[in-house]
Amino acid sequence: MFIKDIFFPKFCLNCKKPGGYICLKCQKKLLYINFQKCFYCQKISLYNLTHYNCLKNFYIDQVGSVFYYNDFLKKIIKNIKYRFVKEALDELLKLINPLNISFLEFYKKISSDIFIQPIPLHKNKLKERGFNQACSISLYLNRLLNFPIIDFLERVKETKNQAQIEKRQERYLNTKGAFRLKKQIDNNLLKNKRIILVDDVITTGYTVNEAAKVLKKSGVLKVYCFTLAQ
Ligand SMILES: [Zn+2]
Ligand SMILES: [Zn+2]
Known part of the structure; x- marks a missing residue:
């Protein structure tokens, strides 16, 4: 047992064990x-x-998710995002058995010019949370598949939490124009590349679709999306 476990004891996010x-x-x-x-x-x-x-009607060529977004996973993700429990995410990633993710075969078939791009947080949110959960998941995918991680996108709009918005139309407007390419990124770098966008959860798909739109308009050939839950 580590000293920090005495001061900050960990409990199961579901049953409190x-x-x-x-x-x-x-x-x-x-x-x-x-x-x-x-x-x-x-x-x-x-x-x-x-x-x-x-x-x-959709800019993403493939969406692959690991788990169903059930009540337990909702609890875990909520704790990661809003109570800043990054260790819960590390624990979750360690539990994944890649053999249970059938679509990974698809990525393995594409050998070159494929990159991993975490969905960026707005800089204010990153400051508040201290980490981007999409980056931790990207690192996991990078270890699994060996595709390099890129950091080409930035979030320019401070969007509201999609889960707190009920109307579909408002959810759509909330994410519209949320991303852009970083200023120093030359479009030629993206020509004919394949990019896997990574996020924790996909629900309506509006957020990742907005990011995919920016990439496709910059010449990216295929945009895929990998999330922990759906
Ligand atoms: Zn439990
Ligand atoms: Zn279809």
């Missing part, structure tokens, strides 16, 4: 998504690729 944030019993509540579908229309699709027709 002491020892860690996700106890052995509650681990079973983490459910892997094992159905491959198009995120846009939610109908079956190999490797979660977006259907050709669905791409007319």
